[in-house]
Amino acid sequence: MKRTELIVYFLIVAFLLAAYFFFPKPLNFSAAVSIIIVIIMALAFILVFVRTIQGHFIGRRMVFVFVGVALLLPFFMQFKLPLQISPEVRSAYDALVNLPPGSRVLASYDYDPPSAPELQPMADAFIKYCFDHDLKVIIMGLWPQGPQQANLSIEAAFRENPPLRNNIKYGVDYVNLGFQSGNEFVILRMGESFKAMFPTDLYNTPYDSIPLLKNIRNYSNVDMSFNFSAGRPGAVEWVQVAVDRYGLRIASCNTAVQAPQVYPYLESGQLLGLLGGMSGAAEFEDLTGKAGKASTYILSQSFAHVVVILFIIIGNVAFFREKRTKVD
Amino acid sequence: MKRRIPLLITFVVGSVLILSVFFPPAESWGEDFSIFFDIIAVFAFFLGGGNLVRIHGKKLFTRKSDWGFSVVTLAGFFVMLLAGLFKVGNPAGMAGDVTAAGSFFQMLYEWIFNPLGASMYALLAFYVASASYRAFRAKNVDATILLVAAFIILLGRTPLGMYATAWIPDSFSILQIPNLAIWIMTSPNMAGQRAIMIGIALGVVSMSLRLILGVERTYLGVDSE
Amino acid sequence: MRSRRPPIAAFVPSLFILNLIPFIFLTAVAQSDLGTGESTAMVSPEPPTGVIALDHVYDCGEMIDISWTLSAADTAGGPVTGYEIFRAEADSFVSVSVLPLGTNTYSDEKIIAGTPYRYRVAALYTGGAVLSEITSPVSAGTEIINWNLLNLFVIGLFVCGAVIYYITHAKRGKKLFIRKIAGLEAIDEAIGRATEMGRPILFVPGINDMDDVQTIAGITILGKVAQVVAAYDIKINMPVSRSLVMTTARETIKEAYIGAGRPDAYNDDMVRYVTDEQFGYVAAVDGVMVREKPATCFYLGAFFAESLILAETGNSIGAIQIAGTAQPAQLPFFVAACDYTLIGEELFAASAYLSNEPKQLGSLKGQDVGKFVAMAAIIIGVIAATLAEFGAGSFFVELNDIMHKLFTVEN
């Protein structure tokens, strides 16, 4: 290993340790600092642009640095991206708002950690809203890791509003039924009986001894459903089985990649609403009035997105510059 | 002989499964195959896992360069194996599910397996940028179309695209970048996907027939007779 | 592909019966309502009529289809809230399912083949239910042949027949023209480059097991690549993520070496198992790439998110990269980051193309016939549908109908 490289590693470790022990927590940049950072980034881009025109092309590592910085720094910034609430998010929110207190909402967590950056903020905002407005939540998962993700949402809600920890009771205000394998067949059989699919909850408590589930036999006993899904099984299966066969009222929360497949169901009215990708999550957070992760994430994502767009432009500048050099 | 029997097996099994679609009583045979396959895969793993242990063991004993990392690999493999086979620390003992929360196996999964996998996956954020930088260049007509499509879609997904083309009157709203992006995704994109999918289907039909009829047989290896 | 429906009745039967109790009770109430007509303030709506139960055709005795005419009171704002299906083996009716309003069909899958059942349908309304007439007994039977799939059979037979015809046709020595496929033309060049540079070749057959046709396609191409590799004595490095793929790949490479007359040069270590885990495998292959710096990388098989990780790492070491997959979602990444990409169908055609055997090339001609059928179907179908829309005569309406029937696979 070269000496300079060792020094760099050492500096990185030193920085991280310093961050761990000495930095203020949480770290927040003031608005002025944030603006300065954005300006510095813009200047850096202009520099790269000029250098490229001069014939000095940057390598892939430089691209990595720009993407990394664009993704990381917005975490500490206090900006808020101006959001235009899209109608499908609005209608999902309205459906939730119109539920009277005490209504029962089924929440299916059909995703795993890799999709969490997009879906977790939606789920967190949803759980917070339900707990604040006395909606009873029945959680389940068609993906093995879904119920764990739900517990993270609940933990986040408690952390943000500690008194809830005493007011919200497991088994009365919410319940986590756990995971059941079988994809759409689970949805189908739940149309007959939840209990047949979930004889016990996540913690092996029998279905019948959970107060919240006393009068809940199947979809006809829940008032609405939210589905957080990253693929198959997910929103499409819920619509095809639970909505079409059993008339469940459902709003769906999807990753950006999956959203286009779900849009047709929104247009046909089979879905009450749709939250798509990070922007959907941020808009939903905006509506519930609790800025959460998505409001930060969307900033990072937009920054990185712009970086990619700018690099495509720079790449083309580099290409034409190179071509001209060859002709010369 | 040693080659003819396998060819016969391929032919019989393949054609029976093709025809089973048309006969309701035989409909479930495809699923039986997946059970066979899952069980065969276990035995195959003896060969694969054995190969892993052998390669790293050899590196270790011959003290090849980087043999230290082979020790780590072997240690990881056997620790995971023991933790899973004997369900170490499982709250429900041997009766519990192997991935039960609190078991040593699950802890290793959460602390090591998961962060490593997620980080490897996350590298894509950087690679997607470097690939766009390098590949989306207007080198020729094909590459330019690739570039333009990608660029419009990228712009369409940021507020930038909206502001840049907000001046276009509503009667030509299709030309506004966000609408254009949606149109590309739903129309030309669909045409391309369809052509690819139909092509794939025919390619699979043709290759399957070559395999079933024994025209393609490289995979069968050597006839030592 | 149709799959066997899991036996739903087998699912927690005891709980199921418990759940029926309220239904039976409800039914009893409903019947008494009919008799006295006084226990609810509301007038009971009209019952569903014309209930018919039929054995679901072309299955293994798994289903009985029930259909009925909606209750006359099933209107927007009307009293009916839904329907409930009841079934009886002997005398006592049990509830099978509750359905939303506006439904007039149901397929009962919780049955035993051969047992006769009778059905009746209740229209539910707030405060009670009204029952339809009872159907005559029907039992689910097994049909040997699924005539619903006749169209699939005919078209499939035609396409397969074309492939087989050209395979046998080519055997008789008829010369066939096959266009150049850039990615495959490049294979020789890519291997030649490895020879010149004295660096190894990396071959990645995707991350799926042998039960995926794409992996098999990758392995068949490996067979052709290995022939060249064996002839020039280049090092081939093949980390794999599935044990079965490892054994198959070994057989394939060994075959090539024996074919080249150099069985001693073959070594089992050319193919090695890494791990089944997607990203663990990618981490290891990335390591191999940056350490051994292969001159050429092949990615042929089923790929998922790792496609771009592999292709970008391969690009950073300056390797020539030839990729091919039938995962439509990953093709863009390969096209962007690799030198050559076999797009979908080309992946499956590759081994035939490379073999240069008339029989194999014949199969390519055969699949072109399939494409021709597809193109013709689209053109005729679109024209017929368009003209039918314009009312250009009953011929086009019928043609449109036929085209749809021909290419719609019923389940």
Added chain:
Amino acid sequence: MGFWEIFGVWLAALLTLGIISFLYRDNAFYKACEAIFVGISAGYWAITYFWDNLYRKFYLQVSDPAGTEKYVPWIGFVLGILMLTRLFKKIGWLSRWPLAFIIGATAGLYMMTYFVSNAMVQISASILPVFEGSFGDIITNLLVSGGTFCGLVYFFFSKEHKGVFGGAARVGIWVLMLTFGASFGYTVMSRMSLMLGRLDFLFGDWLKLIK
């Protein structure tokens, strides 16, 4: 937080950094992470194979007194044993039987699956009236039908791409490129969010700099 939880977070954080360091270049830190990952994940899959496939799909099925179709797992078992004959030189050729079985079955099964879901369904979905709706819709319909048609022309193997045919193939390639560009651009955003998850872990759960 207890000691073990803090330990777990630190371990996960270090492993995350190790993998990310690969972006700069290969190094000892990455090699260690790679070695751990390979070992742990191979062990994980071995265990999955054991409990899920061998125990649940084989042992529990054949030992279930009420089970029907018990012979099904046994056939798999015999084929699996044949697979292991590779280890012995003399009877090693027997291992080709299960292989031939798998390849035959995969070919047969996939042929029908792909033919139905990729070819038949897509063709029947393409059969639509073109001149319907607004002017824009008509253009779109024409483009979708024409694009599919030209895309298929591109895949033709047995005819040289010359003249009108070549022109159609050329358009076909453009349609494909449009498709690839669009799908690529579409995925960029979600790929970015993958890294957000890791950064949130590093700077939130580990360093606690993010709320």
